[in-house]
Amino acid sequence: MVEKTKNPKRRSLADIWFQDTFLKVERLLYILVAIGIIFATAEVIYDGFHALFRAFEYEDFALGILKVIDRFLIALMFLEILYTVQIVFGEEYHLQCIEPFLMVAIIALVRRLLLVAFEISHGGKLEVERVKYYLIEMAIVGLLILALVVAVLLLRKGRRKERL
Known part of the structure; x- marks a missing residue:
């Protein structure tokens, strides 16, 4: 007996409708x-x-400035995410979409580095073990920042080669 097969045209129309929706x-x-x-x-x-x-107005001026920097770094992170959303609306966003996420990560890491440095310098008397952990964290964050900057540079270099 011949088996009935579904109409491929009907299935593809449904697939197109679902994809479009x-x-x-x-x-x-x-x-x-x-x-x-x-x-x-x-x-x-x-x-x-x-x-x-x-x-x-703060007794410790550095704390006031840190709050200002913290707010503006968060704003930069939001703007980079907004830029990423804008890129998604473009036609060719497969590789370009990576760079804004890397920039957000770099800004977030710089923000963390500033906060850790502030905690060390204004934390009062700290235990030696805690200072060690802070320094290890700062070293790891610094290495991550360098790695992400290199990644951004490699992406840009690759894009320049594609254009030529």
């Missing part, structure tokens, strides 16, 4: 994420300027 939902979600990031970035920048104007 999925892409529309995905784009809508990206738009919602972008709007949320815009509002969050505006709030963090406002908070950063507020911290900047209040930096002189």
